Amino acid sequence: MSEDLLLIQDLSTSYFTSLGEVKAVNGVSLAVQEGEMLGLVGESGCGKTTLGLSIMKLIDPPGRIVSGEILLKDIDLTKKTEKEMRTIRWRDVALIPQSAMNALNPVFKIGQQIAEALRAHERVTTKEAWNRTKQLLEMVGIKEERIRDYPHEFSGGMKQRVSIAMALVCNPDLLISDESTTGLDVMTQAQVLGLIDELQRSLHMAIIMISHDLPLVLDICDSLAIIYAGKLVELAEAKAFADLPVHPYSQGLMHSIPQVHGPQAACKSIPGSPPDMINPPHGCMFHPRCAFAEDVCGKSEPVLKTSRGIRLAACHFADRFGGRKDAKH
């Protein structure tokens, strides 16, 4: 059907709470190619983690995937049973969850924990598992002799490397990294991201990098998707985005970040706060905070359609800001 490794079409995931339905992911469509690094950027509560968990089919009640397709290598994951998903997770798509490094079991040696993940998914002997573990540790830059150490004997950055090694046990084609370096010191973060970048190249893996840190994503990803209140508002190549963010929300994000070099421009915040997801605004989700909003924004919802290589933003006035609202699919 397509050359895309992952193709998400019109995906909606909701949480059904006692107060009402929260549309955490609301009609998102996007594609990831083989070997591509896509950054998924948004503020807390915008649905970026829910989107990542939806791809893994790890949404627990009261949450549920309501509609849409998740095509991984042309196989629709939404139609897979839990049993079938178990053979897909880790092998085809793996996740490094938020604060994975703190999820390592403190009473087991790290080698045991990695080998266990491998043995749960592949028929291998103890010896084979141990050898593969050594190989993985070497790949993430941990010396072989540390295989018998416990998690507390490692620094934060090293623990994060262990959790990366674990995600790679079955050579996944797609890796979802959810804020995997948040909480690390800047220097350690840079080193761990360097490792992810290197592995992505050498293993030719596709990565979805979920993050709230826009400058960081712009720095390391090929392309990025901006999410606001469960909706994809802009999809662009990182370089093009850095030069010209199209959606007013993206523009606002870019203006709110101080720079290390160059002229010191005053930072501007986006007025207001993210919408109440139980009673979201009509029309464009962003219009109550948008400086360019007109009547139409409160009435009808702008759409975003995916198409490779063309700038897309979900805004009624995207043309005005240099993007293209619609394109041939």
Added chain:
Amino acid sequence: MPSTSPQAGGHLIEVLGLKKIFDTRSSILARMRAKARKPVLAVDGISFHIDRGEGLGLIGESGCGKTTTAMLLLRLINPSAGKIFFDGLELTSMNARALRLARRRMQMVFQDPYESLNPGKSVSSIIAEPLVVHRLARDKRQRESMITAIMEQMGLVPAMELVRRYPHELSGGQRQRVAIARALILQPEFIIADEPTSMLDVSVRAGILNLLRSLRDEMQLGSLFITHDLALARYMCERIAVLYNGRIVETAEREELLANPIHPYTRALIAVASSLSEFWAQEEQMIKELDTDWVELPDGCCRFHPRCPHQHDDCERQEPELVEVGREHWVACHRV
């Protein structure tokens, strides 16, 4: 910036050789362990000064002593050695009564507005608390008008409505504004902001930063801004001090520091903040990664040497002192 005079030289804040040692062996449990650890030198002989209306940015990784320094400045914990002068008064030798008076003039904004506000108190009683503690503005109507005025100054409008709310009814940005209002209602002369925006979303972060900047200019507030983000420090402060493992390793005016960094740690920090791909390309020459969190250092060595790519013999034998390399630009490195 080591001052030549032992007395305060007219600065709002002057810190001389400040030290804080946490004795990890003091508990019985720790003493029973076979391998007793050395005491932790959280802050080890740092000196700096801050003038009125000036901001100093304290940069460093977690555990380097940034927050300990903040707590020492307010004397929330007592220093092991060194002196702190506030407007010429020596805080370190003050009795409780004098300290209480001094603390009226220095306040702190904490990192996490979800934890630093009492969930059981309304906005008005949170903001009024410093007035109650210091027994000021005891007339009810005067107090109310002070609260409304400061809330409006903080952009907490409509104040009449927000004043009755509880913290859970506010957004993250509003909570931090309440925390700042609480710190500023006493009209302090010095304020410490400990990572005040790290828990906030990007879109509201700039609002808090700009508020702090304008307040500083209007009230001629001296400020210590603690962060791990160089770009933020540049935006908020005139001068930047880089802290590593309890010591200031480099300090200078912000643009000087960013344009001509000398200490290898500062250089690595700037490289990381500028472009990750460039940092990766020359990572080997910039910094080494440590395998464990805890590295026991022998006495009298440069603390950075286990991670430093440019070591020579002196680094393991002698702790480098801060040396002035340019106007108000100090570096502690043997290679200077």
